[in-house]
Amino acid sequence: MKTYPLRTFVHRILLIRLGIAATLIAICAGFITYVTQERQIRQQVADFGRKGIVALTDRVRDAFVDQPMHPYEALRQILTKGDIPVVYHAGRFVEVQFYDKTSAIIAESSVSDDEQAIELRHCMASQPFVFPQPGQIQVKTIPIGRKPFLFLVMPVTDRQGAVVAYARGFFAISSEKTAEIRQTIIRNSITVIAIVFLVTALLYPVILNLMRRIADYSTSLLDANLETISVLGSAIARRDSDTDAHNYRVTLYAARIGETVGLSASEMRTLIKGSFLHDVGKIGIPDKILLKPGRLDESEFKVMQTHVNHGIEIAGRCSWLRDSVDVIKYHHEKYSGGGYPDNISGEQIPVIARIFAITDVFDALTSVRPYKKPLNFEETMEILEQGKGTHFDPKLLDAFGTIARSLYDRYAGHEGDELRQELISFIDKYFSAGLEILRHGS
Numbered sequence: 174m175k176t177y178p179l180r181t182f183v184h185r186i187l188l189i190r191l192g193i194a195a196t197l198i199a200i201c202a203g204f205i206t207y208v209t210q211e212r213q214i215r216q217q218v219a220d221f222g223r224k225g226i227v228a229l230t231d232r233v234r235d236a237f238v239d240q241p242m243h244p245y246e247a248l249r250q251i252l253t254k255g256d257i258p259v260v261y262h263a264g265r266f267v268e269v270q271f272y273d274k275t276s277a278i279i280a281e282s283s284v285s286d287d288e289q290a291i292e293l294r295h296c297m298a299s300q301p302f303v304f305p306q307p308g309q310i311q312v313k314t315i316p317i318g319r320k321p322f323l324f325l326v327m328p329v330t331d332r333q334g335a336v337v338a339y340a341r342g343f344f345a346i347s348s349e350k351t352a353e354i355r356q357t358i359i360r361n362s363i364t365v366i367a368i369v370f371l372v373t374a375l376l377y378p379v380i381l382n383l384m385r386r387i388a389d390y391s392t393s394l395l396d397a398n399l400e401t402i403s404v405l406g407s408a409i410a411r412r413d414s415d416t417d418a419h420n421y422r423v424t425l426y427a428a429r430i431g432e433t434v435g436l437s438a439s440e441m442r443t444l445i446k447g448s449f450l451h452d453v454g455k456i457g458i459p460d461k462i463l464l465k466p467g468r469l470d471e472s473e474f475k476v477m478q479t480h481v482n483h484g485i486e487i488a489g490r491c492s493w494l495r496d497s498v499d500v501i502k503y504h505h506e507k508y509s510g511g512g513y514p515d516n517i518s519g520e521q522i523p524v525i526a527r528i529f530a531i532t533d534v535f536d537a538l539t540s541v542r543p544y545k546k547p548l549n550f551e552e553t554m555e556i557l558e559q560g561k562g563t564h565f566d567p568k569l570l571d572a573f574g575t576i577a578r579s580l581y582d583r584y585a586g587h588e589g590d591e592l593r594q595e596l597i598s599f600i601d602k603y604f605s606a607g608l609e610i611l612r613h614g615s
């Protein structure tokens with residue numbers, strides 16, 4: 174697991190999360206801008222189309238009102254001139270048809286090329302003959318080929334407002350207008366996206382500063398918590414021996430096994446805390462039993478067993494230490510049963526307690542005691558093997574067997590600052606650098 178100083182970790186996490194958030198917001202904002210703009214501009218073009226067809230029908234009405242000819246004839250004459258107007262540079266009508274009240278064509282005009290005219294007429298014929306009320310215009314966009322056309326329908330009225338004909342036409346948006354629309358939409362969408370990233374960039378140092386303050390505060394809290402473990406572990410160690418080297422060694426052994434069997438970072442933290450504090454409950458055992466040089470009798474052993482309960486009480490009061498109770502409570506259980514305090518077996522015993530049981534015995538056998546000399550590596554492993562499947566979890570013992578020699582050479586019988594430094598590097602790896610709260614958002 175790669176580790177970083179906490180401040181760097183915060184910086185990286187913030188950079189990644191803000192980057193993702195800003196990108197998502199920019200995509201959404203850009204999309205909404207695009208859709209809104211497109212709708213507004215299409216509306217604008219539709220308005221041009223409406224104005225165009227109104228202008229055209231006005232001209233038709235003027236013609237058949239002013240001239241003494243049949244209105245349909247006036248209509249044909251106007252359209253035959255082929256001067257369908259360009260509408261405000263937005264485009265022009267490319268196909269127009271006028272109908273009588275029976276929907277029969279009375280006049281038509283086309284300024285599109287032949288191929289397109291056929292397509293437009295075919296499309297127009299396929300549209301239902303539904304006409305709006307006088308004064309109203311029906312507009313819809315129909316893509317033909319790869320170009321959008323506005324299809325407009327309106328009644329033509331005389332000056333008294335009576336319907337004399339109906340008009341339907343296709344309005345083609347000019348290529349200049351199409352390019353202008355595209356440019357406007359792209360420019361506005363890019364502007365919105367740029368604003369999102371700019372705001373994010375401005376917020377970044379503010380948020381980073383706040384996050385770093387929280388990270389610094391968390392670090393100092395973590396240091397205080399780790400000092401609590403160290404003080405508690407040392408306090409009991411000083412009661413029954415001169416040093417707390419046993420706590421450091423068993424914690425290092427346990428952490429190495431934990432890594433070998435692939436415990437999660439969270440399990441590693443629990444294992445490290447629990448290993449260091451496994452015998453904290455001995456603080457409640459009377460001196461005459463705790464420090465008795467000889468073998469304990471049955472009643473004394475029963476009192477000694479209560480160190481597990483004392484440990485649970487002590488660690489259980491601290492929320493930060495509470496998870497370590499799994500090691501404190503179960504480190505004297507045996508894989509096939511027969512241990513204490515609950516006489517549970519197999520996988521009922523938490524894996525971190527099963528790991529710790531191996532390291533506790535390994536260190537006891539390889540260490541000097543007032544009543545015994547240390548055993549060498551081979552003798553120690555032979556005894557552990559005898560407990561395989563009874564005292565110890567066979568799979569975990571096998572995993573330990575793969576690293577036991579190197580651990581023995583590196584730590585067995587060692588005391589002093591080197592152990593402390595080794596443990597600090599584990600703590601840096603699993604506690605200081607973790608800040609798992611930020612990583613997992615829990």
Ligand SMILES: [Fe+2]
Binds near residue numbers: 451452505
């Ligand atoms: Fe113990």
